Amino acid sequence: xxxxxxxxxxxxxxxxxxxxxxxxxxxxxxxxxxxxxxxxxxxxxxxxxxxxxxxxxxxxxxxxxxxxxxxxxxxxxxxxxxxxxxxxxxxxxxxxxxxxxxxxxx
Amino acid sequence: xxxxxxxxxxxxxxxxxxxxxxxxxxxxxxxxxxxxxxxxxxxxxxxxxxxxxxxxxxxxxxxxxxxxxxxxxxxxxxxxxxxxxxxxxxxxxxxxxxxxxxxxxxxxxxxxxxxxxxxxxxxxxxxxxxx
Numbered sequence: 001x002x003x004x005x006x007x008x009x010x011x012x013x014x015x016x017x018x019x020x021x022x023x024x025x026x027x028x029x030x031x032x033x034x035x036x037x038x039x040x041x042x043x044x045x046x047x048x049x050x051x052x053x054x055x056x057x058x059x060x061x062x063x064x065x066x067x068x069x070x071x072x073x074x075x076x077x078x079x080x081x082x083x084x085x086x087x088x089x090x091x092x093x094x095x096x097x098x099x100x101x102x103x104x105x106x
Numbered sequence: 107x108x109x110x111x112x113x114x115x116x117x118x119x120x121x122x123x124x125x126x127x128x129x130x131x132x133x134x135x136x137x138x139x140x141x142x143x144x145x146x147x148x149x150x151x152x153x154x155x156x157x158x159x160x161x162x163x164x165x166x167x168x169x170x171x172x173x174x175x176x177x178x179x180x181x182x183x184x185x186x187x188x189x190x191x192x193x194x195x196x197x198x199x200x201x202x203x204x205x206x207x208x209x210x211x212x213x214x215x216x217x218x219x220x221x222x223x224x225x226x227x228x229x230x231x232x233x234x235x236x237x
Binding site: 077 | 130133134137138165177178181184188189190192
């Protein structure tokens, strides 16, 4: 079961920007890159560091603690594809950005 | 950067931090096909060393490998460092310090450390032997 939850207004995040959010108890990092919104878990699977403090380079985000790098499109850890950060669906409707949360019912 | 083993402004004791590291590491090594060494004494000892390193240097580095002071190099030695040395460790069925072993391993003392130099030489030899 999953539901869409309002996150932010489309214009609240510039291209190349990132914004940490808490939606339905999930710590999420919303990123806008090349006009597309991506939503990933804000916790690095290594030691739980907040990826929102990391560096975004194209579609790759680098964790601020130990430099682990993840593809924001599919959540894959670049050094070991078996490790992934959770990725959430996004959609833009009427200038509003929504994030799809699994296990939540609106 | 805030130290991530500080909890609510209070420093955690070593035992608690060891347990916390164990839980975090388990989540990382499991999908890579590794587990903690069945030798609980060595696991406890190595985790203790890592907590000391974290106190001194800010990160739980591998206790058995040398740091250079260069971030690119040293970050690849933060435990669990398996993702950055996969081919080498898979060949040994263990990580360098022996904290983790392949899931198939029952007796960690059957395994040997193989230096990276020896591994490369062995690979090159095999290549040459192929018809």
